[in-house]
Amino acid sequence: MKKIKIISAVSIIGLVLLSLASCEDTTDTFQISTPTAPILADLNFSSIELDAVNTSNPALTLNWVESDYGQQTAVNYAIQFASDEGFTNPVTAASITGQSALTLSVSEINAAAGNAGLDPFVWSTIYTRIVASLGSQNSESINSNTLQFEVYPYFNYVFEDYYLVGGGTAAGWDNNANNPPLFRDESNPNLYYYTGYFAKPGGFDEGRFKVIESRGLWQPQWGVTDDEGSDTPQTAGDIAGNPETQASDPGRFGVPQTGFFSFTIDFSTKKYTLIPFDASGITSPVTLSIEGSSVATTALTPLAFDGHIWYASALRLTPGEVTFLADSNTWGSTTAFSGVATINGGSIPVIVEDDYDVWFNDLTGHYILIPLNL
Incomplete structure (x- = not known):
C-alpha cells in the first residue's frame, strides 16, 4: 500500500482589525503518494x-x-x-x-x-x-x-578577476591602462585584497576609486551604496554594483588622505573594509623576477605609482611550477593562480598553458596569475 503524504498550503482571507475579529481558515490540502x-x-x-x-x-x-x-x-x-x-x-x-x-x-x-x-x-x-x-x-x-x-575535460577557469580604476590609483580614471588587479584569496574565491599606495591630492572628489571586472569596460563595476556626491569615504560598508545590484552606477570608494591602505572586498557578503596600512620599514627588493619550469626567468617591473606592486604582462607560462626571486630570496606557495607567497614557501603550480598577467605585492606577498585566453 502506498503511503500518503500531506502538503498544506494555508491562505487567510480577511482584514486584521485593532478589535477582536474572526478569520476564515481556507486551508487546502494536496495529497501525494510516496514518489x-x-x-x-x-x-x-x-x-x-x-x-x-x-x-x-x-x-x-x-x-x-x-x-x-x-x-x-x-x-x-x-x-x-x-x-x-x-x-x-x-x-x-x-x-x-x-x-x-x-x-x-x-x-x-x-x-x-x-x-x-x-x-x-x-x-x-x-x-x-x-x-x-x-x-x-x-x-x-x-x-x-x-x-x-x-x-x-579541457581547462575551466572558474574565477573572476577585478581591477582598480580611479583618481586615487595608478591607472587614474582610465579603465584600460594596466590597471592593477585585486588579489584573490587562495581559499575563498569571493574574497579579494589590495594593499598599496593611494593618492589624495585635493578635495572631496580626490582619492576615489571603483572596481571593474574587465579592463576596457565600465560595466560591470563596483563601488559603495551611497550615490556619487554623498559618498563620504568610510573605513567599511556595503558595496553596490552595476548591473549586479542596480541599474545605475554605484558611488566611489575613497581614502581620507594620501598613503598606504589595505582594501578588502567580499563579493559574497557585499562588504568592504579600507583601513590604513603601515608600510614604514618595508623596503622593496632591488630586483624581482619569476622563474621555474613553466617559464624562462623573467624580470617583473614595479609600478611607478607604487614601487611595491610588480607585474609582467602577457607572459607565456606552460604546465609546471614557478616561484618569485626577490634579490636573493625565493618566494613561493602551493596554490595555483593566486595566494600568498612566503620565503621558501614552496612552488606555485601552473596547471594550464596560456598567456598570463603576473602580479606580485612585496608588502604582503600576495600574487595573482591571470590567464588572458581561458
Whole structure:
C-alpha cells in the first residue's frame, strides 16, 4: 500500500482589525503518494573527450522515466554530476520542469566536471543522476539511479578577476591602462585584497576609486551604496554594483588622505573594509623576477605609482611550477593562480598553458596569475 503524504498550503482571507475579529481558515490540502524515483536510461557511450573549440556543440543527452507523485503535477528535475558515486559534493548542471530529457553542451559538461573537482586534460570518471522534486522549495526530492562515464575535460577557469580604476590609483580614471588587479584569496574565491599606495591630492572628489571586472569596460563595476556626491569615504560598508545590484552606477570608494591602505572586498557578503596600512620599514627588493619550469626567468617591473606592486604582462607560462626571486630570496606557495607567497614557501603550480598577467605585492606577498585566453 502506498503511503500518503500531506502538503498544506494555508491562505487567510480577511482584514486584521485593532478589535477582536474572526478569520476564515481556507486551508487546502494536496495529497501525494510516496514518489517513485526517476530512472535514467543507459548511455550509448562509455567515454567522451570534450572539445575546447566547439564548446556550444551538444555533448550529452540524458533520458529518464519520470517520477510519479500520485498527482498530475509538474515535477522538477535537477541534473547532477559528482566525482564520486556517493555524490559527496554534487554539482547541479541544469534544471528543468515537466520534461524527461535534456541535452547538455560541451561547455556545460566541462563546467560540471571542473566544478566537481576533476582535473583538466586527464581522463577521469564522472557520475551523473537526476533528482526529482516538487515546487519552488524542491520538496519531496528523490534520486534516480546513477550512471558513470569517462570524461576528458579541457581547462575551466572558474574565477573572476577585478581591477582598480580611479583618481586615487595608478591607472587614474582610465579603465584600460594596466590597471592593477585585486588579489584573490587562495581559499575563498569571493574574497579579494589590495594593499598599496593611494593618492589624495585635493578635495572631496580626490582619492576615489571603483572596481571593474574587465579592463576596457565600465560595466560591470563596483563601488559603495551611497550615490556619487554623498559618498563620504568610510573605513567599511556595503558595496553596490552595476548591473549586479542596480541599474545605475554605484558611488566611489575613497581614502581620507594620501598613503598606504589595505582594501578588502567580499563579493559574497557585499562588504568592504579600507583601513590604513603601515608600510614604514618595508623596503622593496632591488630586483624581482619569476622563474621555474613553466617559464624562462623573467624580470617583473614595479609600478611607478607604487614601487611595491610588480607585474609582467602577457607572459607565456606552460604546465609546471614557478616561484618569485626577490634579490636573493625565493618566494613561493602551493596554490595555483593566486595566494600568498612566503620565503621558501614552496612552488606555485601552473596547471594550464596560456598567456598570463603576473602580479606580485612585496608588502604582503600576495600574487595573482591571470590567464588572458581561458
